[in-house]
Amino acid sequence: EAGVAQSPRYKIIEKRQSVAFWCNPISGHATLYWYQQILGQGPKLLIQFQNNGVVDDSQLPKDRFSAERLKGVDSTLKIQPAKLEDSAVYLCASSSNQGVTSYEQYFGPGTRLTVT
Amino acid sequence: QKEVEQDPGPLSVPEGAIVSLNCTYSNSAFQYFMWYRQYSRKGPELLMYTYSSGNKEDGRFTAQVDKSSKYISLFIRDSQPSDSATYLCAMSGYAGKSTFGDGTTLTVKP
Numbered sequence: 001e002a003g004v005a006q007s008p009r010y011k012i013i014e015k016r017q018s019v020a021f022w023c024n025p026i027s028g029h030a031t032l033y034w035y036q037q038i039l040g041q042g043p044k045l046l047i048q049f050q051n052n053g054v055v056d057d058s059q060l061p062k063d064r065f066s067a068e069r070l071k072g073v074d075s076t077l078k079i080q081p082a083k084l085e086d087s088a089v090y091l092c093a094s095s096s097n098q099g100v101t102s103y104e105q106y107f108g109p110g111t112r113l114t115v116t
Numbered sequence: 117q118k119e120v121e122q123d124p125g126p127l128s129v130p131e132g133a134i135v136s137l138n139c140t141y142s143n144s145a146f147q148y149f150m151w152y153r154q155y156s157r158k159g160p161e162l163l164m165y166t167y168s169s170g171n172k173e174d175g176r177f178t179a180q181v182d183k184s185s186k187y188i189s190l191f192i193r194d195s196q197p198s199d200s201a202t203y204l205c206a207m208s209g210y211a212g213k214s215t216f217g218d219g220t221t222l223t224v225k226p
Contacts, residue, residue, distance in 0.1 A: 004159070042122075042204050042216030043160065056213055091159055103148045103208050107159030 002026065004108035006092050012114045018080035021111045025073070025094030031055075033105065034067055034077050035091040043091055049075065082115045089113070119143050122205055122217030131226050135192040139205035139217050142186065146207040149181050150214065151190045154202045163203075164190070195224045 005024040013019050025032050030051050035043035046065065048056040051072040060067070064083070069075040079086055089112050093105040122139045129135055137151075148167055152160035166172045169183045178191040188207075192199055202219040 040218065042120075042206075042218045044216070045213060048213060093159075103150065103214070104162055104165060105214065107152075107161070109157075109159050112157075 004092055004094055004106055006090075006108035006111055008111055009109065010112045010114075012116065013082055015084055015115050016081040018078065019082055019113065020076050020078045021090050021092075021113075023075045023077070023092030023108060025075075025092070026106055029094035029096050029106070030072070031095045032069055032075050033093040033095075034075070035093065037089045037091055037110070039088070046077070079113075082113075084115050087113060087115045117142065119215050120205065120207055120217045123220055124218065125220035126223065127220060128223045128225065129195055131195060131197060131224055133195050133224070135195050135199070135222060135224075137190040137192075137203050137205075137220050137222070139188050139207075140186055141188075141207055141215075143207070143209070143215070144186075145209040146215075148208040149179070149188050150206040150208070151177075151179055152204040152206060152216075154204060154219065156201075160204055192222075195222075197224050197226050200224050 032049045034046045037043045046060045047067045049069040052069045067077045089110040091110045093107045095105045120141045150165045151163045153163050154160040164179045166179045166181050169181050172179045176193045180189045200223045202221045204219045205217040206214045208214045
């Protein structure tokens with residue numbers, strides 16, 4: 001079974017530029033998550049999708065961050081304009097929605113963003 | 117105060133030692149308790165998952181949950197150098213959203 005795919009793996013941009021990250025979840029997984037992980041901290045949920053609908057985006061800085069999951073499969077996360085404090089690893093995870101296994105999240109390798 | 121507090125570490129132990137990793141939490145709605153392992157420059161990997169209070173064992177790993185004290189632990193027996201990683205606790209209520217601790221970095225020395 002293929003895992004969660006993310007691209008790019010690394011990205012360096014200047015502040016005020018825009019950037020986009022892509023995620024392809026495990027086949028058949030209805031739920032997709034985007035997390036931000038700042039160095040030395042645990043992952044912080046930015047947005048959770050169930051199929052192509054948003055379940056939770058309470059911690060997404062909506063003035064600069066946006067995310068979409070068209071057709072309930074792939075997802076993109078965009079930052080525009082980027083700030084220095086956005087430097088972090090952006091992790092995508094997916095889970096099935098089959099009972100208790102919905103709590104088992106499978107993570108991709110992440111995209112390491114550096115804003116200069 | 118954070119909803120989930122994790123012993124910060126770092127922790128360094130000799131090979132073969134028993135390791136104890138701990139988290140406390142404040143939200144009584146948490147029902148599912150997970151431990152993830154994260155190697156450097158990789159995404160977290162689910163190690164163990166426990167529902168409500170009690171113990172769960174999987175090979176050299178044992179997870180304990182004490183809901184009355186809002187305290188969870190992960191024990192690693194006969195630790196190996198390959199166990200060197202950052203360990204993250206995570207907790208969920210029924211809505212499925214997980215809240216993570218900040219991780220404890222473990223180094224097991226040969």
